[in-house]
Amino acid sequence: MYIADVYVNLPVKSIAQAYSYIIPEDKLFLDAGWRVVVPFHGRATEGFILNKYEVESTDRPLKKITDVLDDEAWFPAEIIKAASKLATFYLCSLAEIMRLFMPGKSGAKISCVYEVNEEADSGCYSDGTAEKKILDFLHEYGNASKNKLKKLLPDAPVESVIEKMCRRDEIRRIYNVAKKSKERFEKYICPQIEITDTLIQEKFKGKPAQQKILRLLKDCDSVSLKYIKDQGISSVPLKALAEMNCIKYIEKRILRDSYQDFECEKNVKKIKLTDTQGKIIDSIRPHIDSKQYFMALLHGVTGSGKTQVYVELTKLARMQGRQVIVLVPEIALTGQIVKVFKQNFSEDIVVIHSQLSVSERNDSFYRFRHGQANIAIGARSALFLTPENLGLIIIDEEQDPSYKQDEAPRYHARVVAEMLAKAYNCTLILGSATPSLESYYQTQLGKIECFEMPERVGNRPMPKVYPVDMRMELKRGNRKILSNDMMRLIRETIQQGQQMILMLNRRGFSTFIMCRECGHVIKCPDCGLPMVYHKANTLMCHHCDTHLHPPSICPQCGSTYIRYFGSGTEKLEAELKELVPEARVVRLDRDTTQRKFSQTEILSAFSEGKYDILLGTQMVAKGHDVPNVTASGILSADAALNLPDFRAAERCFMLIAQTAGRSGRGEIPGKVLVQCYNPEHYAVQYACEQNYHAFFEHEIEIRKALYYPPFCRLIKLTFVGDTEDETRKRAESLKDKFVSYFSGRAEQQIIGPAPDTIPVFRGRYRYNLVIKAGKYLDTLQFMRENNLHEDTNVLIDIDPINI
Ligand SMILES: Nc1ncnc2c1ncn2[C@@H]1O[C@H](COP(=O)(O)OP(=O)(O)OP(=O)(O)O)[C@@H](O)[C@H]1O
Ligand SMILES: [Zn+2]
Known part of the structure; x- marks a missing residue:
């Protein structure tokens, strides 16, 4: 008899293990990777088979698998292997990881x-x-x-x-x-006899409708009923042909792809690779051909032509018959890369974006699984396809924070990609103009190979970047968001018929509201963060999206002296309209892009020249390539420096360098102004020089001195509880255990407990401990021994983005 070890698809920490079931006689085809239904605690529950083995007999009272969900195994062996490693690494249940590989997190509705x-x-x-x-x-x-x-x-x-x-x-x-997924089918007819001209003319003489159908079928395998009907043919001759067994009806699965509307011109001009591009491709080619695991970082300045390298590497993998996954931070914002890939590979592509329905997602899975499309492009969720034969993974803008999932399981796409690449024996390429310190440090240690692209394509100069000291501006009495220099640059650019990008990384109108009388700041009732004023006369919490009406008197002291402070993109837009009324301005942020595809629409309208200025949050800083953009402006560039986060300088540097990099990509050199209060800060200075290496050298020394990543791994443990006292005590008690467990080991440190940035969320208190783990495996062991993986009142975040 055959036994299967089955993992039930419930993300419950306490049942993080496999259970054995008997495979019934009529389902012996089942094997590892199949999705099944099993009885579990008296209920029918979806699960997946981890492995299968034969036994003579068993005296355990095992239950039988009751149902099968698909016509084939859902998970290839490589995915099961990678998922098991990920579950160990992220200290979560295997089900939590496996669910990522299923659209809608499950396959069945029971x-x-x-x-x-x-x-x-x-x-x-x-x-x-x-x-x-x-x-x-x-x-x-x-x-x-x-x-x-x-x-x-x-x-x-x-x-x-x-x-x-x-x-x-x-x-x-x-x-x-x-x-769960509603597969859609369409009816087709296909011939059951050999159709020849003589047959049509002789045997079907006097039956023009039947003749017409047979002529349509003569040179193909099948024709859709819809097409037949569109030709004005009724169902009567079809029936007649079917009764004579000349044709039969079949159903074909229709695969939906809502991105197909974004077809673009196929006839692209042939690109001659630059020397640098050619050399890099030649160096990576043997690794793709060898079908061994290989990882490299492509560090190329903005506009150095990284996209073309991705395209060429994809061609190499495809020549080997292997599949490719290309990750971008946000599909709508990086439509550029989709366009280039569509031009090169047209039908071979599936685009996975967040606005696909579960059924559309299932269809994309199916197409990729069955090799009907072999290149997937998408945000981090595109990693969770189930390919047969993966040969290459590319992560563009690898430093982007959107690659980290902020709900459980809190994975980073880079880590998942690495595990997948190892399981599939494939090549993993990270690309960026401003790589994360973690990744670049790995290249310095020689753990991953680094390929540099230090120059722009065609020797175009990097843009000239100048800081603008806003303290001086204040002294001169200018209290506006835009400095005089910025105003001049805007006017010049527009007069010359060129375009400009303005970045202010805060949405809304005013960023906080305070009573001048008592100092009370209006905060979100749910999470305690300051509410942001938006023009539609609402206050919004940018953390949990709570909406409120702005108060006319202070809720604390009743005074009417309520004032609005700080500026967001809405205010910038209003100011621009007032100061430069002739400019055609379009805004790109979360608020203007609620509708499906609206981001793409805004960006294409801008690149077609329908607007002079694109203003927005960090969304305007991502990979856009518009040759007519000759100027960029960065406002409050160093606001990020004031955040209590060890990555503040890194973020500030990257935001400036990336936004600056959007300009001067065509014939005319770019000019960039950086408004800030700290022009002497090294992050601002190196960003203005666009000198990544100098920034890296400076920053890495600081990280080393303060013992932060990449010198250790951070783990944030958030204790959640009903009373403040009890929550803090639980955290303290774990800290004590940690200290005695690692007594005297300098590389294992622990900070806290301290209240979370959101100290009370939905009525529950939150306290954080941050572990600095020099030896991650030992820390994992410690966490396991203290049952943190089973504790539902502790949230575990490995490599947190914010601490
Ligand atoms: N070999 C080439 N010959 C001519 N033009 C090229 C070549 N390679 C790339 N380009 C062009 O150079 C421009 C910049 O390339 P690309 O958008 O790939 O830059 P990038 O390195 O991805 O920059 P960023 O990091 O800013 O996104 C594009 O318009 C692209 O079409
Ligand atoms: Zn809130």
């Missing part, structure tokens, strides 16, 4: 109804009892759900009555398993 067991003796209930009413109802209607029975007997304890009757076997639970 519902339960009750039926009478006709063989049982249930004649003992007298009229009027709940039991009797339930039996009568089930007899009359065949079956009913629990909810229906509750409606039937609103005053009875239906739940416990049903429970009792099930135990006595008087009624039974019947589970209905429905697949």
Whole structure:
């Protein structure tokens, strides 16, 4: 007999293990990777098979697998291997990781109804009892759900009555398993005989409609019914042909792809690779051909032509018949790369974006799984496809924070990609103009190879970047968001018919609201963060999206001296309209891009020259390539420096360098102004020089001195509890254990406990401990021994983005 070890698809920390089930005789085809339905704690539950083995007999009281979800194994062996490693690394249950590889987190919708067991003796209930009413109802209607029975007997304890009757076997639970994704099929006809011209003319003489159908079918395998109907042919001749067995009806699965509307011109000009591009491709080619794991970082300045390198590497992998995943931070913002890939590979692409429905996602999975499309482009979720034969993963803008998922499991796409690349024996390429300190440090240690692209394509100069000291501006009496120099640059650029990008990394109008009388700041009732004023006369919490009406008097002291401070993109837009009314301005931030594809629309309108200025949050800083953009402006460039975060300088540097890099990509050199209060800060200075290496050398010394990543790994543990005291004490107690466990080991440190940035969320207190782990494996061991992986009141964040 065959046994399968099955992981149930419930992200519950306490059941993080596999359970054994018997594979029934009629389902012996089942194997590792299949999705099945199993009885689990009295319920039908979805699960996946980890492995299968044969035994002579078993005296364990094992249950049987009851149902199968798909026509094939959902998870290839490589995915199971990578997922197991990830579960260990992120200290979470395997189910949590495996769920990432299923659109909608599960494959089945399981519902339960009750039926009478006709063989049982249930004649003992007298009229009027709940039991009797339930039996009568089930007899009359065949079956009913629990909810229906509750409606039937609103005053009875239906739940416990049903429970009792099930135990006595008087009624039974019947589970209905429905697949979650609605696959769509279209009807086709295909020929069952060999169709020749003579056959059409002789045998079907005098039957023009049938002749027409046969002519359509003569040179192809199948024709859709819809097409036949569009030709004005009715169903009568079709029926006649089917009855004569000349044709048969079949169904084909239709695969939806809502990105297909974004087709673009196919006839691209042939690109001659630059020397640098050619050399890099030649160096990576043997690794792709060798089908061994290989990882490299492509460090190329903005506009150095990294995209073309990605395209060439993709061609190499495709020549080997292998599949490719290309990750970008946000698909709509990096439409550029999709466009270039579509031009090169047209039909071979699936685009995975956040606005796909579960069914569309399932269709994309299916196409990629079956090699109908072999290149997937998307945000981090595109990593969770289930390819047969993956040969290359590319992560563009690898430093982007959107690669970190901020809900459990809190994975980083770079880590997942590395595990997948190892499992599939494939090549992993990280690309960026401003790599994360972590990745660049790895290249310095020689752990991953580094390829440099120090110059722009065609020897175009890097833009000239100048800081503008806003303290001087204030002294001169200018209290506006835009400095005089910035105003001049805007006017000059527009007059010359060129375009400009303005970045202010805060959305909304005013960034906080304070009472001048008592100093009270209006905060979100849910998470305690300051509310941001938006022009539509609402206050919004940017953390949890709570909306409020702005108060006209201070809720604390009743005074009317309520003032609005700080500036966001809405205010900048208003100021621009007032100061430069002739400019055509378009704003790009979360608020202007709620609708499906609106980001793409704004960006294409801008690149077609319908606007002079694109202003927005960091969204305007990502990979856009518009040759007519000759100037960029960065406002409050160093605001990020004031945040209490060890990555503040790195973020500030990257934001300036990336935004600056959007300008001067065409014939005309770019000019960039950086408004800030700290022009002497090294992050601002090196960003203005666009000197990544100098910034890296400076920053890495600081990280080393303060013992921060990449010299250690951070782990944030958030303790959640009902009272402040109890929550803090739990954190303190774990800290004590940590200190004694690692007594005297300098490379294992722990900070805290301290209240979270959001100290109370939805009524629950939050305290953080931050571990600085020099030896991650030892720390994992410590966390496991203290059962943190099973504790639902501790949130674990490995490599947190914010601490
Ligand atoms: N070999 C080449 N010959 C001519 N033009 C090229 C070549 N390679 C790339 N380009 C062009 O150079 C421009 C910049 O390339 P690309 O957008 O790939 O830069 P990038 O390195 O990705 O920059 P960023 O980091 O700013 O996104 C593009 O317009 C691209 O078409
Ligand atoms: Zn909130």
